[in-house]
Amino acid sequence: MSTIEFNQMLVSNAEFLKPFAITLTRDTEAAKDLFQETLFRALANKDKYNVGTNIKAWLYTIMRNIFINNYRRKAKQNTIFDSTPNDFLLNHNQAVTANEAESTLRLKDIQHAIHNLPEIFRNPFLLYFDGFKYHEIAEMLDEPLGTIKSRIHFARKLLKTQMHRF
Template sequence: MIYAIQNQIQDQLDRISNSLRAFSLKLTGNSNDAEDLYQDTALRIITNADKYNPGTNFKAWAVTIMRNIFINNYRKKVRRNMIIDQTPNNYYLNSGDRVVENDGETSVAFKELMSLVNDLPEDFRRPFLMAYAGYKYDEIAEELDSPLGTIKSRIFFARKKLQKAYKNIMMERRA
């Protein structure tokens, strides 16, 4: 039974391989990386053949797998470009040749923004601060024991409320 499913998966994969290769090239912009992404995707599809629901859109399933692999690889690459400062505070530093200027207005703006964040209702503030701290939406939903859609909308509306409040502060200053 498993071999029959794997053969069907292999046949479907063969039929859409050109489309997947083109999509991988579009994602990566590099033919070598595109080929690696395609092969990783093909391997994942074949090893997870038992998770495919026959009768559903195979191409959509395969493209989703490819996109997820690409995103995960991108995130790993970004993490690899981070270095950890070994000072006692363990600050994270982005590698690169950026110059950071000290701008007093920035710290004032940050304090004002944090004041606005603190004025948000608790059910908006907590998910927003967790997202700001780098938590993923699903981690926030699990931590707060709320549905994922609720967390996404609360963060979205928290951002909108903050934008509006900050815009009002800036307009008051100009007046």
């Protein structure tokens, strides 16, 4: 396929991309940028287009991949854009100071709540908390698997209600 034929086919199918770009971005300016980027990438990679395949599907795939890559890139940056006239860039990763005393008290409350569980729930829960699998706990305690699962479930529910009190 010649370059002229490819360009004509691209131009004749490009209009179908605009509504898709608006659907993805929900912003007309961002949609225009996405549309332009898609056409640029299609022209840059015209040698990768297989003659006879659906060009609309090929263009939609390019656009979707560009949108996903841009979204992931923005999520990694984790920045907030302020739309004030000066367009300040605020860094979201601000330092947070941990309060060791508060976390120690909370841990003591959790340990106390676990200690106050009835033994029938406490033992399977502690084994599960230590990293054992359900079937391993069932073998250790010589109980059916379903019984172990329900005891751990009820232990969680009891802990949840006890922790809401604190």
